[in-house]
Amino acid sequence: MNPQTTPDAAGGETLQEQPAPACVMSFNASDPSGAGGLAGDVATIAAMGAHALPVVTSIVMRDTAEVFDQHVIDADVVAEQARSILEDVTIAAWKVGFLGSAEGVSAVAEILSDYPDVPLVAYLPNLSWVEEDAQQAYHDAFRELVLPQTEVLVGSHQTLTDFLLPDWDNQRPASPRELAVAAAEHGASFVLVTSVVLPNTKGPDQYLDNVLASAQGAITGEKFERFDVAFVGAGDTLAAALAALLASGAELHAAVGEALTFLDQALDAGFRPGMGNVVPDRFFWALPPEEEGEGGEPPADDATDTDTTPKGPRHVH
Numbered sequence: 001m002n003p004q005t006t007p008d009a010a011g012g013e014t015l016q017e018q019p020a021p022a023c024v025m026s027f028n029a030s031d032p033s034g035a036g037g038l039a040g041d042v043a044t045i046a047a048m049g050a051h052a053l054p055v056v057t058s059i060v061m062r063d064t065a066e067v068f069d070q071h072v073i074d075a076d077v078v079a080e081q082a083r084s085i086l087e088d089v090t091i092a093a094w095k096v097g098f099l100g101s102a103e104g105v106s107a108v109a110e111i112l113s114d115y116p117d118v119p120l121v122a123y124l125p126n127l128s129w130v131e132e133d134a135q136q137a138y139h140d141a142f143r144e145l146v147l148p149q150t151e152v153l154v155g156s157h158q159t160l161t162d163f164l165l166p167d168w169d170n171q172r173p174a175s176p177r178e179l180a181v182a183a184a185e186h187g188a189s190f191v192l193v194t195s196v197v198l199p200n201t202k203g204p205d206q207y208l209d210n211v212l213a214s215a216q217g218a219i220t221g222e223k224f225e226r227f228d229v230a231f232v233g234a235g236d237t238l239a240a241a242l243a244a245l246l247a248s249g250a251e252l253h254a255a256v257g258e259a260l261t262f263l264d265q266a267l268d269a270g271f272r273p274g275m276g277n278v279v280p281d282r283f284f285w286a287l288p289p290e291e292e293g294e295g296g297e298p299p300a301d302d303a304t305d306t307d308t309t310p311k312g313p314r315h316v317h
Contacts, residue, residue, distance in 0.1 A: 065276030148187030
C-alpha cells in the first residue's frame with residue numbers, strides 16, 4: 001500500500017493508508033524451480049494486482065524438466081499456517097494447487113468449508129509422478145471434499161478426463177461440456193479445460209482450445225497455436241490469475257478471458273532458466289519495450305532486431 005500524509009489539527013501530518021489489494025490464499029507445494037507451485041502463484045497474483053497469502057502443503061524436489069520426489073507437510077501444520085493468517089486478514093478468493101496428500105486435501109477442505117462465500121479456483125495438476133495408490137487416494141479425497149466447494153476447476157483436457165471420466169472409452173475425446181457435467185455431479189460449478197486438441201487444415205493438431213464450460217454447455221474460450229516448446233507452470237499460472245481477478249471483483253466470463261490473455265503473453269515472453277522446460281514470465285509487462293545498449297544508448301545498427309512480426313501465441317499445458 002502507498003502511505004500518504006495529510007495535515008492534522010495541530011499542523012502536523014497524519015499517515016493515511018491506501019486500501020489494501022484483494023488478498024488470495026494459495027494452498028500449493030513449494031517448487032524450487034520457481035516455475036509453478038507457490039513461487040509461481042505469488043508472482044502471478046502479484047502481477048494481477050492482488051496480494052498472495054501462501055500456504056505450503058508439500059516440498060517438491062524438481063528441476064525445470066521433471067519432478068523427482070516430495071516431502072508432504074503434516075496436515076495439522078498446513079491447517080495452522082492457514083488459520084493463523086485467516087484470523088488476521090480478510091481474503092477475497094482461494095487458489096488450490098497441489099495439496100500433497102489425501103490428508104492434506106482433507107485439512108484444506110475443512111478450512112474452505114468455513115468460508116463458503118469466498119470463490120475457489122482449484123487447479124488439478126498431472127500427478128503421474130505420484131505413486132499409484134497415493135495418487136488414487138488423493139484424487140478420491142479431492143473429488144469428495146474439494147470439488148463440492150469449487151467454483152472453477154482448472155486442468156488440461158487429458159488430466160480432467162482421467163480424473164472426471166476415468167471409464168471414458170469413446171473414440172472421440174470428451175467435450176468440455178461432458179467434463180463440466182461430470183464435475184457438476186460432484187458439486188463444481190464450472191470447468192476451465194485447457195489443451196483441447198483442435199484439427200486444422202494446415203496440419204494435424206495444430207491448434208489447442210481452452211474452454212470455460214458449465215453443465216449447460218461451453219461459455220467462452222480462447223484458441224492458442226500449438227508450439228513444439230514445452231512449458232512448466234502454465235496451469236498454476238492460469239488458475240492463480242483467475243483467482244486474483246475474481247478476488248478483485250471481475251465477473252467470471254471476463255476474468256477467464258483476461259486470465260487466458262495474461263497466460264498467453266506470459267508464455268510468449270517465457271524464458272528457459274535451466275536445461276529443461278520454458279518458464280512463464282509473469283512480469284512480461286514490466287520489461288522495457290526494446291533492449292538498450294550500455295549506458296542507455298540504443299544498440300548498434302547491426303544488432304537491431306528489424307523483425308516486427310508479432311510473436312504467435314503458445315498453448316497451455
